[in-house]
Amino acid sequence: MPAPAEVPPGSSDIRAxxxxxxxxGAAAEGEAGFREPMLAQARSALLxxxxxxxxxxxxxxxxxxxxxxxxxxxxxxxxxxxxxxNRLPFNGRFPRLVCALGDLPADDFVxxxxxxxxxxxRPDFGALQEGAAHEVGYRVFDLLHLLxxxxxxxxxxxxxxxxxxxxAPVEVPGVELVVPxxxxxxxxxxxxxxxxxxxxxxxxxxxxxxxxxxxDWVKLKCSCRQEFVVGGWTPPQGSRQGLGALLLGxxxxxxxxxxxxxxxxxDARMLGELVRRxxxxxxASSPFDDKVPEKAPSWAExxxxxxxxxxxxxxxxxxxxxxxxxxxxxxxxxxxxREPCGPAAVARRGSDKPQGWVGTQPGNRR
Numbered sequence: 001m002p003a004p005a006e007v008p009p010g011s012s013d014i015r016a017x018x019x020x021x022x023x024x025g026a027a028a029e030g031e032a033g034f035r036e037p038m039l040a041q042a043r044s045a046l047l048x049x050x051x052x053x054x055x056x057x058x059x060x061x062x063x064x065x066x067x068x069x070x071x072x073x074x075x076x077x078x079x080x081x082x083x084x085x086n087r088l089p090f091n092g093r094f095p096r097l098v099c100a101l102g103d104l105p106a107d108d109f110v111x112x113x114x115x116x117x118x119x120x121x122r123p124d125f126g127a128l129q130e131g132a133a134h135e136v137g138y139r140v141f142d143l144l145h146l147l148x149x150x151x152x153x154x155x156x157x158x159x160x161x162x163x164x165x166x167x168a169p170v171e172v173p174g175v176e177l178v179v180p181x182x183x184x185x186x187x188x189x190x191x192x193x194x195x196x197x198x199x200x201x202x203x204x205x206x207x208x209x210x211x212x213x214x215x216d217w218v219k220l221k222c223s224c225r226q227e228f229v230v231g232g233w234t235p236p237q238g239s240r241q242g243l244g245a246l247l248l249g250x251x252x253x254x255x256x257x258x259x260x261x262x263x264x265x266x267d268a269r270m271l272g273e274l275v276r277r278x279x280x281x282x283x284a285s286s287p288f289d290d291k292v293p294e295k296a297p298s299w300a301e302x303x304x305x306x307x308x309x310x311x312x313x314x315x316x317x318x319x320x321x322x323x324x325x326x327x328x329x330x331x332x333x334x335x336x337x338r339e340p341c342g343p344a345a346v347a348r349r350g351s352d353k354p355q356g357w358v359g360t361q362p363g364n365r366r
Contacts, residue, residue, distance in 0.1 A: 064198075065198045070084065073140075109166065112143070140163065142160075163177065224313070228305070229304070230302070232246075232287070234261065256288050
């Protein structure tokens, strides 16, 4: 086993906290490395219990749903690498964040968080993708490895406590802890929707960190917004250049199900990018399992992923009022399925925000 990780001066509390990691549930594993992230299951607030969550609100830790790019930060003797959720390195794209992570008071860790682009103090996913954000930050919400120990088997609340000890000794610009919100889940959810934020993520107390999608993490979205696979496009009409609309689908039982088309939300730059990307994915036949009721469509290999906002699903399984948000390089096409969505809007009642719902907590793109 490699020698114990060196801990910089002033971080003895981290070393002290890590002493219990030798207990069952926190096995020694040597040097840090990439870990497949844990993913939340989508849950419709319309179908949820009065407390929004099974078992009641006392069993869950609530956090804001972040609107950015998932990032796994690894630091070991080889340096710091910031990975996407599908293990693509982000170092060249976000070099300042990588340098900032190197200032944390431990030289051996794996963090889970979200890279966000801030505009006017609020996250804007479109600005992050386009390189137009005023500031780029890394919001950390979980700890997977620390000082030679795998901590994924510890309860989420204990991982949070260790994470706070790691981040607390020094102030690292751009790197911040995601602090759990305080208040009843229903009240928190309605406040997020009134303020135009994306929603909440609930994490079951006592739960371990397990790679892949898990019912121990639940995402509650204020409106419908998810990724879809691009399987083709329609020709442009009128003054539109390049293409008319993207033909979208999702995987279900090994087949690509047609979900409808999206023809709004593009600017000229994105239309050009889509034409460029789709030109190398052209195929002769439809990738969709069901019939696509469009005239003169062009087909594409189903490898491109687009994030789309919409108001709801129609009774025949099509998107209602969809709008293109962005391409998602960090989301694998093979993992795209249909997700339940929350209400399109929540009644705007005049009420105080719950405690903890303050500052620059991430919200929805406006």
